[in-house]
Amino acid sequence: MKENFDFLMPSVNFFGAGVIKKIGDRAKMLNMTNPLVVTDKFLESVDNGPVAQTLDSLKNAGVKYTIYNGVEPNPKVHNIQAAKKVYLDNNCDGIITVGGGSAHDTGKGTGIILTNGDDITKLAGIETLENALPPLMAVNTTAGTGSELTRHCVITNTETHLKFVVVSWRNIPLVSFNDPMLMLDVPKKLTAATGMDTFVQLIEPYVSTNRNEITDAQCLEGIKLVETSLREAYANGHDVDARTKMVEAEMLGGMAFNNADLGYVHAMAHQLGGQYDAPHGVCCAILLPIVEKYNIVSNPERFAQLAVAMGEDTTGLSTRDAAELSIKAMRQMCDDVGIPRSIKAIGAKPEDFELMAGNALKDGNAFSNPRKGTKEEIVKLFQEAYDAE
Structure with missing residues (x-):
């Protein structure tokens, strides 16, 4: 424990x-006169959707x-390079991202190359940015990656098929917005995928080598929220209470991994x-x-605590047996929300x-696992994920 x-977290976080x-007023406070709204074509087309409401504000x-x-x-x-051109061609003076993690990462990446050099691949790593990004606000529409709260910017190099991460406090949006009502129509598959990302981002920081007392508390509370709301949100997307709890969990996960970091699940998932x-x-x-079963030997007590947070009864069990129940609970959550078992899928x-x-x-993300x-062990983990049934 540190x-x-x-x-680290945004200076202002609006929730509810x-x-x-409130977006328009906050844009004015940041002296934005022509922000670049970064989003995707689908969200832009939705009547009275998140983009339309952002533009109205x-x-x-x-x-x-x-x-x-x-x-x-x-x-x-190429996405962030295209966004940079639009920004410069229109004399923009700020960035507002509307969407999930992809929109937020695109906005961050655009800001990075506007102020720190055009080749973002040379900036991969931790605290490589020398210059501040343009003013950045993030409107979140999924629960979710936590990217609206974090210092992480994940971009794919299509030439190498490699995802890389630029991690810097300069990437953290100045203001985030999490409105659960924007998420009621998120499709089931996206609810499952983003919800499981939240789940992972609460589990990995709890066993991370960079954890601390604050992130521990966030992780345990967030895991309990996921356990009582992800299945419900997946089954009924218009369950406002479930959606609200998932947003709360997502925010807790974002804050936790922003400070305690992640592990091999994310390092391998990026590949x-x-x-x-x-x-x-x-x-x-x-x-x-699969990865967390591999990790159990590093700290069985931590995994036993995870099992309790996930609602497992560990009464009378040894620490190792209790720890194994956490893996069972992870697998059950995946099955309940329709996640395939094998990376063949x-x-x-x-x-x-x-x-x-x-x-x-x-x-x-690998360094805090x-x-x-070893490389051979990671190959075996990929193979196990391939062979899983």
Whole structure:
């Protein structure tokens, strides 16, 4: 446990029904006169959807705007380069992201190359940014990646099929907005994928080597919220209480991993996403029980505590047996929300495992994993995830 640590999060975080109406006023406070609204074509097309409500708030505040709607899943280098061109061509002076993790990462990536050099691949790593980004606000529409709260920017290099991370306090949005009412119509598959990403982002920081007392408390409370709301939100997307609890859990997970970091689940999931352009949350979910079973030996007591947080009865069990119940609970959650068991489902190929294993160990999330693995061990974990039934 760290004796000394910093704790990073946006300076202002709006939460609850209707907070999206505050966007225009906050844009004015940040002296935005023509922000670039970064989103995707689908969200832009939804009548009275998140983008429409964002634009209405800006109009009501008398703030002009320019739209970039080229966000893709697993945002690519060419996406942020295109957004940068729109920003410069229209003399924009701030960025507002509307969407899930892909929109937020695209907005962050755009800000990075606007102020820190055009080649973002050279900036991969931790605290590599020398210059501040343009003013950045994030309107979140999924519960979710936590990207609206964090210092992480994940981009895919399509030439190398490699996902890389730029981690810097300069990436943290100045203001975040989490309105559960924007999430009621999120499809079941996306609810499952983003919800499982939240689940992973509460589990990995709890066993991370960079954890602290504050992140521990966030993780345990967030896990309890997921246990009592993800299945319900998946079964009925218009369950407002379940959606609200999932947003609370997502925010807790974002704050926790922003400060305690993650582990091999994310390091390996980034390789699957980069290689096969697969949904990030699904990749994380498939890997979760396999990687954490591998990690148990590093600290069985921690995993026993996770089992209790997940609602398992550990009365009378040894620490190791109680720890094993946490893996059972992770697997059950995946099954209940329709996550496939094998990475075959996202197109994984065994001939790629060695390359992906080597890259996973270089990923910025690998260094805080509680068990230090070899390339051969990571290959075996990919193979286990491939063979799972």
